[in-house]
Amino acid sequence: MIRLQDHFTFTLRSVTRQRFRTTMQLVAMAIGVLAVVLLTGIGEGGRRFVMAEFASLGNDVLVMLPGRKETTGGLPPLTGEGTRDITLNDAQSLMRISGVERIAPIVVGTSRLSISGLSRDSLVLGTTQDFFNIRDLAFSQGQAFTTRQGSRSRAECILGATLRDELFGPKRALGQWINVADYRCRVTGVLTDSGTGFGFDMSNALMLPVDNAMQIFNTEGLFRVMIQIENIDAVPAMTTAVEQQMTLRHDGQLDITIVTPDSLLSAFNNVLLVMTFAVAGIAAISLLVAGVLIMNMTLIGVAQRRAEIGLLKALGASSKEVRLLFITEATLLATSGAVLGMLIAEVILLGLRVKFPEVPFATPVWASASAIGISAVAGVLFSWIPAQKAAKLPPVLALQAQAGK
């Protein structure tokens, strides 16, 4: 038997002294692995980015929306239109259920804002003081609504950070009056820039007390009701309790839908995971192509080295050893190509992280590991057939191939 060390020396020489072939195989494998690692890295980064955005909603918040839709596994209806409105009274009645900590009714629309002749359209959000607590929104200036719950709201409004800059620039915003359609309100607070969340870009919104907003949009129905519960483990129980309460108030008809953050998150998570897998699958095809290329190269190698194989056998190498030599060579090439591709992909991902720090681009370990694993397996599998051919070659024929006798 050949000593292990000699086996590798022999293979290494064969690899390093046939530079063109080696380079081509390395490049093929590297591109395959690069594609897998890079694409899953970007896919995974996107998924984590979206998940982090949604997670800011908090795990203890239920969202109630009007209308009943069957949600069998798919995404819950984000724009559910009910037959019957959820009124402000409905929302406030939920506070009587034990276990409900806070509720925040929400009305949403766009409206024209104007100050001293300047005007622009903006997202307008009608809600209550508790909305800011539920969403953990902080104020850079001023404060939340000053109105006590139950009493008639004052004409006040709160600006998102971007909107404040666009409307007032360097001037002081606090205490200024803004026209919202034909309604006037005084700016009492400005939010810190907290980015987007749950589909709304808060920094671009103007927030009003919910009853004022309902007047502006001329509606009785709420868009959403956020329900914060006391105990995070009671999500299913609280969902049932809220549904019962609403059924009671709506003459025995269950015409609302409750979305739990978990169901929302897992729905999104599923969609994004499937996308990541799909991308990884497409990239895996390039790995397969690289594998076929390795098989071809090994086949050509066998054809070119028939004489050498014959010689090795004449000198006393067994068929098994000849086969092992070829497989080692192909596997060595495949894995070094794979590692090279992975390193390049990691460098590119690092560059992307530097350029877009908010998105956590990173390849999951399973992707890198399986890319390397697959290429090593491909190396063995795709060199097996040619190596088998080489090993079976009768020494006489192999020697005659070059001797030209």
Add this chain to the structure above:
Amino acid sequence: MTEATTETNTEAIRVRGVHRRFQLGDQTVHALNDINLDITQGEYISVMGPSGSGKSTLLNMLGLLDVPDEGQYWLAGKDTVPMSEEERAGYRRDHIGFVFQSYHLVPRLSARENMELPMVLAGIPPAERRKRLEPVINRLGLTERAGHKPEQLSGGQRQRVAIGRAIIMQAPLLLADEPTGNLDTHSGADVVELLEELNAQGITLIVVTHGMALGQRAKRRLRMVDGAIVSDDTFAIIPSEEPAL
């Protein structure tokens, strides 16, 4: 089969009733036709005959590169015909050295590495390999060329590397297929001298050639026609008394 194996002490090779047929298109070529041969250790034998007479096939068979369709081939006291390919490979390594007309050196390995190859395949440790290589390299006069690749060597030097590779395992049998076929007269004479020197030290040397000059240097001369041995004569010439060709 019942023949005694005790004789095989002096008998290096015993061939009994060997046939080998090849299928060429719809024609069957009888490359070896009832070959019977006894060879004692240390003999110097030449095999001559026209092309297609089966001398290369005989050499391949003797070298365990080819297996007879029928018959027995005893080498070093064992019938090799029923052996598995793996067993034959081990036997080739330990008992037989080959010298080919076209050298068959591995182009990407240096002269030294080419000679080392059988020892590598046999799993001999590097220190032992170096110890065995030095005297062989010196003896072949390749000390200064040992690090060169085959393409940087002359034909004669290449054939000497090949001989070095054939004897490095100290195999008792050396098979040479037209060892001077690709060489000019001078380097050919060099190689023949080297081979005969090895024979004088006890190695069994079988040379296949269709050159009369080379063939007639051997003490025992086989002549083949159409796959059969038609003459097997032993002459009283002592090769080293004649000048190399």
